Amino acid sequence: MKKVIQSVVLSVAVAAVSNLVMAQEAVSDAWVRATVANQKATGMFANISSAQDGTRLVAARTDIAGVTQIHEMAMEEGIMRMREVPAGLPVSKAQGLALKPGGYHVMMMDLKRSPKLGEVVNVTLTFENAQGKRHDVQVAAEVRALNGSTAGAMKGHDMKGHDMKGHGEMSH
Numbered sequence: 219m220k221k222v223i224q225s226v227v228l229s230v231a232v233a234a235v236s237n238l239v240m241a242q243e244a245v246s247d248a249w250v251r252a253t254v255a256n257q258k259a260t261g262m263f264a265n266i267s268s269a270q271d272g273t274r275l276v277a278a279r280t281d282i283a284g285v286t287q288i289h290e291m292a293m294e295e296g297i298m299r300m301r302e303v304p305a306g307l308p309v310s311k312a313q314g315l316a317l318k319p320g321g322y323h324v325m326m327m328d329l330k331r332s333p334k335l336g337e338v339v340n341v342t343l344t345f346e347n348a349q350g351k352r353h354d355v356q357v358a359a360e361v362r363a364l365n366g367s368t369a370g371a372m373k374g375h376d377m378k379g380h381d382m383k384g385h386g387e388m389s390h
C-alpha cells in the first residue's frame with residue numbers, strides 16, 4: 219500500500235514539473251527572410267501548435283529589430299496589403315497557426331543590422347492562454363534566402379500602404 223502511495227506522489231510531482239517546464243506551444247520550422255542592402259524590414263515565419271485551445275500569439279520581439287509586430291495580409295481596394303493585428307492571432311489546438319510568406323507573419327522593422335544567410339536569429343514569441351496569462355517562448359529562426367520556396371506568392375503586394383519607412387523594398 220505504501221508503495222502505491224509513493225508512486226502516486228511521484229507521478230503528481232512529475233506532472234507538476236512538466237507543467238512548469240513545458241510550454242503549451244511548439245514552434246517548428248522558424249525562419250527569417252534574408253534582406254538585401256539597405257532593407258530595413260523583414261519577416262519571420264514558422265509553424266506554431268498549441269496543446270490548449272484559446273491560445274493567442276500576441277507579441278514578438280528580437281534584438282535585431284527596433285519594432286516587431288504581428289502582421290496579417292488583407293485585401294484592401296483590390297490590393298493585397300499587410301497590416302498589424304494588435305490583438306494577436308489565434309493558435310487553435312486543431313490547426314495551429316502557420317506564419318508564412320503571403321500570410322500571417324512576424325514583422326521585423328527598423329532593423330539594426332542585416333540578418334545573414336544561415337545565421338540563427340533569436341526571437342521571443344509571447345503567447346496568451348485562454349485565462350489571459352502570458353508567457354514567452356524562445357525561438358531560434360534560421361535566416362533563409364529571399365526567394366525561398368514560396369517566393370513569388372505575393373507578387374503584386376503593394377507596400378505603399380505600409381506606414382513604415384524602409385518597408386518599401388520588401389517583397390512579402
Ligand SMILES: [Cu+2]
Pocket residue numbers: 261289300301323324325
Ligand atoms: Cu508585414
